[in-house]
Amino acid sequence: LMRAQGVKVDSVSLGEIERALAAGYDPQTCPDDIVFTADVIDAATLARVSELHIPVNAGSVDMLTQLGQVSPGHRVWLRVNPGFGHGHSQKTNTGGENSKHGIWHSDLPAALAVMQKYRLKLVGIHMHIGSGVDYGHLEQVCGAMVRQVLECGQDVEAISAGGGLSIPYREGEEPVDTRHYYGLWNAAREQIARHLGHAVKLEIEPGRYLVAQSGVLVTQVRSVKQMGSRHFVLVDAGFNDLMRPAMYGSYHRISALAADGRALENGPWVETVVAGPLCESGDVFTQQEGGMVETRALPAVIPGDYLVLHDTGAYGASMSSNYNSRPLLPEVLFDNGQARLIRRRQTIEELLALEML
Known part of the structure; x- marks a missing residue:
């Protein structure tokens, strides 16, 4: 059902990659159908993403090194931890110094050095900092995304807002204003595109928003x-x-x-x-x-x-x-x-x- 609607797959394990393949996703004909996102990568998963040329969204410098040694020239995203986060629970806050997720923002030069060493191809910058929507906080995230892209000095094809789009679980809660949400991220995308001099794609991971209420x-x-x-x-x-x-x-x-x-x-x-x-x-x-x-x-x-x-x-x-x-x-x-x-x-x-x- 999801594939028929044009939804792509953000996988976080070898099992999720295999589920996506079983559902008919084909990274050979559509290279961006599946992305693998993680902070660590085990040997079996590394071999599979290398075999299928699945883009990797890397959350650690060590992960980039391990990927580069096995698959030089691989397409990668960099998941950046901007130093702050947000979530409906401390356990869903995926940014800041108490979160294991992402490459710490000041370590970005080290990540880029590893990429250069192994000729890894930078697809884009990813910044998922937690679940739930606070529009004031979201503006801060969008600003951090723009700064990261401008400061890294690299060309990118896309930026990713990550996930976190919430739904109204409680009676009386307001649903997410998707137009406003998109507007904030689109403004960031346009600013980056002007800086780079070409169009930039915006990606989002709205899994909860799509399926929670079903x-x-x-x-x-x-x-x-x-x-x-x-x-x-x-x-x-x-x-x-x-x-x-x-x-x-x-x-x-x-x-x-x-x-x-x-x-x-x-x-x-x-x-x-x-x-x-x-x-x-x-x-x-x-x-x-x-x-x-x-x-x-x-x-x-x-x-x-x-x-x-x-x-x-x-x-x-x-x-x-x-x-x-x-x-x-x-x-x-x-x-x-x-x-x-x-x-x-x-x-x-x-x-x-x-x-x-």
């Missing part, structure tokens, strides 16, 4: 109980299925469906803690960053009813795991009103298949 997690209520003053609803999905609340304290809207079709909205509403089945106190879907448990006003439900966690299309299934030896969930795609299974439920046999006695 997904929901449907989970069944298995137990309802009172823990002192707290009303708990326990469901059969855990943070192995949806990690974001436990990892970041992320908010996902929750709605309820009655198994017998009764109208829940007309009944009592209860301040509720929603938690899963895992043997972890942190297996709670209603928590803030740092693990502070909070409640959500929900209709009174009983075992057998269902809860729906909304906006799980991004960083939902892709972050799921086999923690507590729990199989991966199935995924169902609804396309033009038709449902089809796109990932079947993992079996216990598959869960154990790699283990040896």
